[in-house]
Amino acid sequence: MWLRILGALLLLAVIVVAVLVWLSRPVDDATLEARYFTDEDRYVEAAGFEWRVRESGPADAPALVLIHGFSHSLEAFEPWAERLDNDYRVIRFELPGHGLTDPAPDEAYSNEATVDQVSALLEEIAPEQFFLGGNSLGGLVAWRYAAAHPERVSGLVLVSPGGYSINGVTEEPVAVPPPVAMLLRTAPEPGVRAMTEQLYADPSRLGDADVERIRAMMRGEGAAEALIARLEVFTLPDPEPVLSEIETPTLILWGEQDAMVPVEHGARFEAAMPNAELVVFDDAGHVAMEERPDATAARVREFLEAASAGD
Numbered sequence: 001m002w003l004r005i006l007g008a009l010l011l012l013a014v015i016v017v018a019v020l021v022w023l024s025r026p027v028d029d030a031t032l033e034a035r036y037f038t039d040e041d042r043y044v045e046a047a048g049f050e051w052r053v054r055e056s057g058p059a060d061a062p063a064l065v066l067i068h069g070f071s072h073s074l075e076a077f078e079p080w081a082e083r084l085d086n087d088y089r090v091i092r093f094e095l096p097g098h099g100l101t102d103p104a105p106d107e108a109y110s111n112e113a114t115v116d117q118v119s120a121l122l123e124e125i126a127p128e129q130f131f132l133g134g135n136s137l138g139g140l141v142a143w144r145y146a147a148a149h150p151e152r153v154s155g156l157v158l159v160s161p162g163g164y165s166i167n168g169v170t171e172e173p174v175a176v177p178p179p180v181a182m183l184l185r186t187a188p189e190p191g192v193r194a195m196t197e198q199l200y201a202d203p204s205r206l207g208d209a210d211v212e213r214i215r216a217m218m219r220g221e222g223a224a225e226a227l228i229a230r231l232e233v234f235t236l237p238d239p240e241p242v243l244s245e246i247e248t249p250t251l252i253l254w255g256e257q258d259a260m261v262p263v264e265h266g267a268r269f270e271a272a273m274p275n276a277e278l279v280v281f282d283d284a285g286h287v288a289m290e291e292r293p294d295a296t297a298a299r300v301r302e303f304l305e306a307a308s309a310g311d
Contacts, residue, residue: 057085097226133157139167255284
């Protein structure tokens, strides 16, 4: 009897693994394009590979460039685009190895390499001067770009940006835990949902379609290995020598319930930057632009108008 039970359990385990493997199979670019590529999207070649770029709003309006966070895609900033593109040219793109943007050649995923790649892209898609914003990893890229190219950035908007040490990451990267690598490679629905819910103060705001899009993008061609390669070289050296040199007007937005990067880091950013203001939103986590789109977009509009007026 016990042998029969053990055999049944082993068979069940094989079936479960087979189902998980089938559900986590790679998604080809054609399928991703059919689902997510819109009339506002285009591909732009820069830094030796193709990027997905989305643009909305008047072509002659002031430009606002927005950069998403790790493992996400340009859709993260759709709530702001919907609220701002009547008056601003809102440009979104996907970082290398994310969404429908190609993986970077030679696995060049360090923060420094990413800023150089983004710089090459912005030479192609952005006007001479523009506002620049980003969330999390995208925020880190944004402030590093602003430090390197102050003449181009009229104002900086940072939403829970990376910068100070978290999870043991300093000037040296940390090893990627095997369960994290497995999650990125297989992108099972429960795992992706649990991972993404941590970004929200209220997980009920995360829709099924959002989870499915994130899963699909993570299973895109070369995406998982790109994400893992980025984590393997990700560093967070002391940011203050660079932050202290950024004189660009800066708006820092943080969710009070941010479980990924503590809100105390926002106060450190504000203190380190010569021309920065921190605004903390209650009932918001790591992606305040998604959880509190009306309130955050309204504050961004005020900032952009003041920066344009030279206040």
